[in-house]
Amino acid sequence: MSNPIPSYLPEMPLYKKAIEIIILSRSISTYLNQDLAYLKPDGSEDTDIYFSGDIVQQSTSLAPEIVNAEMERHSDKKYKHIASLERLTNLLYKNCKRLEKSHSNGRDYLPILRRELRKFRRLQHTWMLTL
Numbered sequence: 370m371s372n373p374i375p376s377y378l379p380e381m382p383l384y385k386k387a388i389e390i391i392i393l394s395r396s397i398s399t400y401l402n403q404d405l406a407y408l409k410p411d412g413s414e415d416t417d418i419y420f421s422g423d424i425v426q427q428s429t430s431l432a433p434e435i436v437n438a439e440m441e442r443h444s445d446k447k448y449k450h451i452a453s454l455e456r457l458t459n460l461l462y463k464n465c466k467r468l469e470k471s472h473s474n475g476r477d478y479l480p481i482l483r484r485e486l487r488k489f490r491r492l493q494h495t496w497m498l499t500l
Contacts, residue, residue, distance in 0.1 A: 374436050383492040387431040390485055394428040394461070397421070397478045404473035417471035420464045424482070427461045431489075438500065451497060458493065462486050 378384050398421040405418040431454065438450035465479045465486070 375439060378436060378439060381435075381496075383489070383496045384432060384435050386485065386489045386492055387428075387435055390431060390461075390482070390489060391425075391428045393478075393482050393485060394424045397475055397482055398425045400475035400478065401468065401471065401473045404475060405471060415472070417468060417473070420468050420471075421475075423464050424461055424468070427457050427464070430457050435496075447500060451500070454493065458486060458490060 401421040402418060405415040405421065408414055434450050434454040434457065438447050438454065441447040441450060462483060465483045469476050469479045
């Protein structure tokens with residue numbers, strides 16, 4: 370079984386920001402899905418609906434990667450988690466940009482998520498220096 374997360378983690382700025390991003394991306398995705406769930410006049414679906422699911426899936430993976438990196442004893446494995454976290458952050462950012470072009474009122478909230486991702490990246494950089 371996995372170890373419990375360290376007691377200091379919920380207070381860590383990077384971890385807190387990851388949780389905020391999960392909540393924000395879920396809210397935005399719910400909003401987007403209401404607009405994107407309808408079929409187009411030709412009967413096809415809006416492919417942007419998949420990106421809205423991607424932002425939820427990717428944001429949900431941020432916090433576990435932070436926990437894994439914090440708890441990992443071996444530096445090479447620690448850096449795999451850090452690289453994964455960077456990849457997820459970049460994918461999230463790209464998917465936000467894609468969704469901003471969607472035909473949904475929810476796209477107005479995506480710049481907020483991107484702004485939070487930029488803050489997350491800054492926190493991530495500082496955090497990496499402490500590992």
